[in-house]
Amino acid sequence: MANKSFEFISGAECLDLANTIGGARGQTNEIEYLESYQDLLNWGRLKGLLSERQAASLELKSKDHQYEANEVLEKTKELRKSIYHIFSAFASGQIPSDSDLLVINRELEHGLHRQRIVWGSSGYEWGWEEPTELDSLLAPIARSAADLITSADLTHVKECTSPSCSWLFVDETKNQSRRWCNMKTCGNRNKLQRFRSRQIRHEQK
């Protein structure tokens, strides 16, 4: 779906990619947000990894290389799965598996040569070559995962506590009190459920 409304609530590119599956993973309410290569481009554009022009140019290219574009979509989903496994493991105090780290390392090996010094909003900074390859989005995502794994923020990675949600985020609150991906959705739903169960208990008395 071209107009699927992605949410960017995690504080890290890699986790925002992990959050392109809605609902609880492996449960009946699981929702796939990346149904096509075009969805991936839309995600990249809204995330700010691609400009309008770059996304339009990659979309045009994908129409002539549909097989390759589908392969990139599958590769993105493989990367997404490993990112989810790794950070979900860290969030629950576990060590991630070597096979998931291998997927990130393989993508770094494949894509880091595309890094460049670019002129940014506050001077020169690390950036990327012009994204002209169908898989140009993958390296920045893998790099974001590597940056997060090796940063102090790793201990602040959490998974939404709602049983019907598997979204990941970096808790940037001072007292580490964030429990839900989004107060408006999971937070409210949880509050409502607690209110209803209190009411039922009250009526049963």
Ligand SMILES: [Zn+2]
């Ligand atoms: Zn949630």
